[in-house]
Amino acid sequence: MAGEPIVNAEQIHARDFSWRLWPVVPLYPYGRRRTIRKEVIKNTIWNFDQIQGIFYVVVPIRMTIVKLEAGGLLVYAPVAPTPECIRLVKELVAEHGNVKYIILPTVSGLEHKVFVGPFARYFPTAQVFVAPNQWSFPLNLPLSWLGLPPKRTQLLPEDSSKTPFADEFDYAMLGPINLGTGRFAEVAFFHKRSHTLLVTDSVLSIPEDPPAIVQLDPYPLLFHAKDNASDTVADIQANRRKGWQRICLFALYFQPSPLEILPWSQVFPDALKAAERSKKAYFGLYPFKWNDWERSFYALWGNGRLFVAPILQTLILNRAPKETIDWADKVASWDFEWIIPCHFDAPIKAEPHQFRQAFSFLEKYPAVSAGLFSSSTYPLPEEDFKVLREIDAALNKFRIVPPAKDKV
Secondary structure, eight states, X not given: OOOOOOOOHHHHHHHHTBOTTGGGSOOBTTTBOOOEEEEEETTTEEEEEEEEEETTEEEEEEEEEEEOTTSSEEEESOOOOOHHHHHHHHHHHHHHOOEEEEEEOBSXXXXXXXXXXXXXXTSTTOEEEEOSSOOOSSSOOOGGGGTOOGGGEEEOOSSGGGSTTTTXXXXXXXXXXXXXXXXXXXXXXXXXXXXXXEOSSSOBOOOSSOOHHHHTSOHHHHHHXXXXXXXXXXXXXXXXXXXXXXXXXXXXXXSOXXXXXXXXXXXXXXXXXXXXXXXXXXXXXXXXXXXXXXXXXXXXXXXXXXXXXXXXXXXXXXXXXXXXXXXXXXXXXXXXXXXXXXXXXXXXXXXXXXXXXXXXXXXXXXXXXXXXXXXXXXXXXXXXXXXXXXXXXXXXXXXXXXXXOOOO
């Protein structure tokens, strides 16, 4: 007798986490993304965390949802709308009202904008607002190709008072900063009622221990906890922490000073001795050797301090120091108490002067606020910027990007 198809629990889970458009931006974990929802401010703000990365260098990517005072929800920087993610959003919709506004606050990477169109399809009455001067790398795709609904998508106006959510939000636009073949821009949103600042990439803070979303699948943490290819790494919290801290250095510096890239003449013989030689383990290839990496991590961590990612410091924001400082001054004029970035830790307890201090690397004579930073913790160690400086020099040499401008 015919009946309903039998679907086991593993199949149900796989379907719940499915993200079928992953080939557009082929980042780990590809077509299977977990989501964690966290209430940040009771009945007001929620974070939705997923992960993404390359070569197991995985970091959180975050969507923030804010309840509007008149009812309904505003979504800042959507993540992959998997069945699990949408179910978690619709639970909020059932209690607090429909998604009214969806915000794309950046113009550059596809890793943010690729989710906006598919996410918007689940909420057909929501208005979509995007940062002006859109740009994608490595392919500059039209927004319509990414599925953004043309009849309800509009640019964020320069004047934030011209939006339908102006009573509750102010915002400030950074950029666009000309990068030769592309542009960088970001829109910081300030939720007045909760005194919360929402940013994309401009500032961040890293936790000492791996975030909950990264720990759902510890394999990337344990992979980077290895000291050599032949290591068998036990799944204990100390090794998860070790792997996470190295991942942070990878993600923010590419190649910090404690990291030695081994020659292939050594890597291939080592791979033959590897404890695991599966495809998942890159066939035993592990071309890394770490030396005194803890020093670099803890200089970066700085007791949870707020800072600008070294990549942005070296390759992007130094192309427009005055514009960036002016933007940081405007943002610091708001009376926020919390900051929620799209990556790494959140929420961050921080005051406006701490946000402004994070951009002091763009100033010739930065004023260091008493009790916040000292010369021993800020700026970041110059030796860890070596590879980024070399990349910057190469980009300038071949005129791929405009040269950096003088500090202000």
